[in-house]
Amino acid sequence: MKDREIFSALxxxxxxxxxxxxxxxRSTARALSLTKPFDQRLADAMEAVASLLLGxxxxxxxxxxxxxxxxxxxxxTLPFEGRIxxxxxxxxxxxxxxxxxxxxxxxxxxFDARIIPVSNDIAVEYLIWRQKEAWRNHNNAYCxxxxxxxxxxxxxxQERLHRMNTPAMHEMMYSRGINLAETPAWQRRGVIVCRxxxxxxxxxxxxxxxxxxxxxxxxxDRNPPIFHTxxxxxxxxxxxx
Numbered sequence: 001m002k003d004r005e006i007f008s009a010l011x012x013x014x015x016x017x018x019x020x021x022x023x024x025x026r027s028t029a030r031a032l033s034l035t036k037p038f039d040q041r042l043a044d045a046m047e048a049v050a051s052l053l054l055g056x057x058x059x060x061x062x063x064x065x066x067x068x069x070x071x072x073x074x075x076x077t078l079p080f081e082g083r084i085x086x087x088x089x090x091x092x093x094x095x096x097x098x099x100x101x102x103x104x105x106x107x108x109x110x111f112d113a114r115i116i117p118v119s120n121d122i123a124v125e126y127l128i129w130r131q132k133e134a135w136r137n138h139n140n141a142y143c144x145x146x147x148x149x150x151x152x153x154x155x156x157x158q159e160r161l162h163r164m165n166t167p168a169m170h171e172m173m174y175s176r177g178i179n180l181a182e183t184p185a186w187q188r189r190g191v192i193v194c195r196x197x198x199x200x201x202x203x204x205x206x207x208x209x210x211x212x213x214x215x216x217x218x219x220x221d222r223n224p225p226i227f228h229t230x231x232x233x234x235x236x237x238x239x240x241x
Contacts, residue, residue, distance in 0.1 A: 007084075007085055008083065008085055009083070010083070010084045010085065011081065011082040011083055011084060012078065012082045012084055012087065012115045012117055013078075013082065013117050014075060014076055014077060014078045014082065015074065015075060015076045015117075015118055015119070015120070015123060015240075016074075016075050016078075016115055016116060016117045016118055017072050017073060017074055017075070017115070017116040017118060017123070017126060018061075018072075018073045018075065018087060018088065018091050018113055018114070018115055018116075019070065019071070019072050019073075019113070019114050019116060019130075020070065020071045020072075020073070020091060020092055020095050020111040020112070020113050021069060021070050021111060021112050021113075022068075022069030022070070022109070022110075022111055023109070023110045023111060023112055024109075024110075025069045025109070028103075028105065028107075028109055029042075031105075031107065032103065032105075036141070036144075036145045036148070037141035037142045037144065037145035038138075038141065038184075038187045041103075042069075042103075043186060043187075043191070045099055045102040045103050046066050046068075046069070046071065046099070046191075047066060047191050047193060047220050047222075048098070048102050049066075049071065049095055049098040049099050049102060050064035050066045050071050050073075050191070050193040050220075051064075051193050051218050051220065052094075052098045053071070053073060053091070053094060053095060053098070054073075054193060054194075054195065054218050055218045057090075057091070057094045058079070059073075059075070059079050059087070059090065059091060059094075060075060060076075060077050060078075060079055061073045061074065061075060062074045062075065062076050062194070062195070062239075062240070063192065063193070063194045063239050063240060064192070064193040064194070065127055065130060065131075065190055065191070065192055065193075066190060066191050066193065067130075067131075067133075067134035067137065067186075067189075067190035067191065068134070068137050068141075070130070071095060071111075072126075072127065072130055073091065074123065074240060075087075076240075084115055087113075087115060088113035088114070088115065089113070091111075091113050092110070092111040092112065092113040095111045096108070096109050096110050096111050120237075120240065120241075123236075123240050124227075124233055124236045124237060124240065127227055127236055128227040128228045128232070128233075128236075130190070131189060131190055131224075131226070131227045131228075132228070134188070134189060134190040135188060135189070136166075138180070138183070138187050138188050139166060139169045139170070139173075139180055140161060140169070142169075142173055142178065142180060142183070143161055143164070143169050143172055143173060144157055144161065146172070146173060146176055146178075147160060147161075185222060185223040185224075186222045186223070189223070189224050189225075189226065190224065191220055191221065191222050191224070192220070192221040192224045192239070193218060193219070193220050193221075194218070194219065194221070194239050195216050195217065195218055195219075196216070196217055196218075196219050197215070197216050197217075
């Protein structure tokens with residue numbers, strides 16, 4: 001029957017991204033009474049899951065970029081010989097388990113996963129694309145929340161926002177006392193999680209001398225630059241090398 005596993009030999013090339021998306025998170029949001037339009041508790045939990053994926057999943061992720069219920073994971077070296085079924089299933093199941101623990105959930109949750117092969121240049125463009133999606137998600141979330149607070153039913157909210165462009169959304173929220181360009185950076189730009197090498201002062205008991213040691217730490221950046229700017233492109237290139 002082994003020959004019936006017809007997709008098990010499918011492989012990806014490096015570098016690549018794995019994108020994880022939360023499935024049916026609306027029911028989870030209701031169960032947790034999450035704050036709209038953005039909930040700090042969920043954001044912190046997603047950041048923690050991204051950190052665990054980099055540090056403890058054993059999958060050699062180099063960088064993570066997360067916003068809303070999405071995590072993008074960059075791989076330059078491939079575990080499992082690049083086998084797509086293994087990469088997708090292990091990454092998605094690990095993220096679901098980690099988020100369940102972080103949020104103390106009693107009901108199961110899930111992520112779907114997809115693999116995006118990239119080159120060095122395309123890796124930068126990919127994250128620019130995902131950050132633009134974070135910005136669109138941010139604007140839409142605020143407008144949906146504002147109209148819902150004013151009593152509009154969901155169907156009418158969708159009708160009002162259908163094809164509304166960014167300037168119109170800004171004007172809508174500005175008239176309600178909220179400047180969408182001044183909301184917390186993590187809501188507008190997402191969060192980068194990466195490894196940083198830092199020097200630590202230590203002590204060598206054999207030589208009885210103080211020594212400097214380089215250690216790698218996983219750290220979040222909750223205020224990344226706008227990726228499509230020159231500063232942002234340089235920032236991404238430094239992370240993806």
